[in-house]
Amino acid sequence: MKIQSAEFINSIYDLRTLPKSVLSEFVFVGRSNVGKSSLVNKICNKKNLAKIGSVPGKTKQLNYFLINEKFYLVDLPGYGYAKVPEQIRAGWRKLVEDYISERQNVRVVFVLIDARNEPTYLDELMISWLEYYEIPYCVVLTKADKISKNKMDKQIYRVAKIVKLDNLCIDYIPFSIISGEGKFEVLDVIEEYLNKPPKED
Ligand SMILES: Nc1nc2c(ncn2[C@@H]2O[C@H](COP(=O)(O)OP(=O)(O)O)[C@@H](O)[C@H]2O)c(=O)[nH]1
Numbered sequence: 678m679k680i681q682s683a684e685f686i687n688s689i690y691d692l693r694t695l696p697k698s699v700l701s702e703f704v705f706v707g708r709s710n711v712g713k714s715s716l717v718n719k720i721c722n723k724k725n726l727a728k729i730g731s732v733p734g735k736t737k738q739l740n741y742f743l744i745n746e747k748f749y750l751v752d753l754p755g756y757g758y759a760k761v762p763e764q765i766r767a768g769w770r771k772l773v774e775d776y777i778s779e780r781q782n783v784r785v786v787f788v789l790i791d792a793r794n795e796p797t798y799l800d801e802l803m804i805s806w807l808e809y810y811e812i813p814y815c816v817v818l819t820k821a822d823k824i825s826k827n828k829m830d831k832q833i834y835r836v837a838k839i840v841k842l843d844n845l846c847i848d849y850i851p852f853s854i855i856s857g858e859g860k861f862e863v864l865d866v867i868e869e870y871l872n873k874p875p876k877e878d
């Protein structure tokens with residue numbers, strides 16, 4: 678699939694103001710600084726579509742990008758930043774879980790995990806929600822340029838141990854904005870699920 682047009686639509690702070698639309702949504706989650714905005718920019722071939730490296734843990738909005746006038750990419754607020762007070766973290770949980778469980782438009786959630794770091798409790802929680810609500814997801818191992826192939830294999834093995842339902846986990850994709858590795862794999866997953874009829878309840 679080729680991304681021909683990509684535009685920022687808006688930032689949502691309150692789920693009651695989500696776009697009234699039936700377009701498919703492909704969602705990116707992961708802790709602050711894992712590379713969500715960088716990935717969105719990379720697959721869209723745009724430098725500044727999504728803001729890179731803004732103050733971690735402070736942004737609590739969902740950012741909507743319209744692609745090819747046909748579907749949305751949604752950048753969820755980052756999680757698991759050590760200095761975030763518990764109250765804000767609880768707000769994050771509610772926002773993200775409500776979105777994931779209620780939004781019918783979601784086709785695939787890409788769970789981003791830094792290839793160098795042990796998956797956190799919140800990565801595990803995220804995956805357990807996706808399995809509970811039966812949403813197909815794809816694990817993306819970011820910043821692949823910073824580790825060896827051997828270490829990447831070990832990381833995939835570690836992450837795979839968290840996954841309980843193989844049928845919902847589409848793939849594990851090493852990704853790097855430096856080498857471009859993983860870009861086409863992510864686009865292929867989007868294309869496949871864009872053309873697949875959504876599962877009936
Ligand atoms: N070396 C390397 N750095 C990356 C990669 N992806 C993101 N970064 C850097 O990681 C930092 C956080 O990225 P950002 O996209 O803002 O993360 P977000 O908070 O998850 O949206 C920035 O300094 C990026 O340049 C990558 O694939 N390789």
Ligand SMILES: [Mg+2]
Pocket residue numbers: 713714715728729730731
């Ligand atoms: Mg970001």
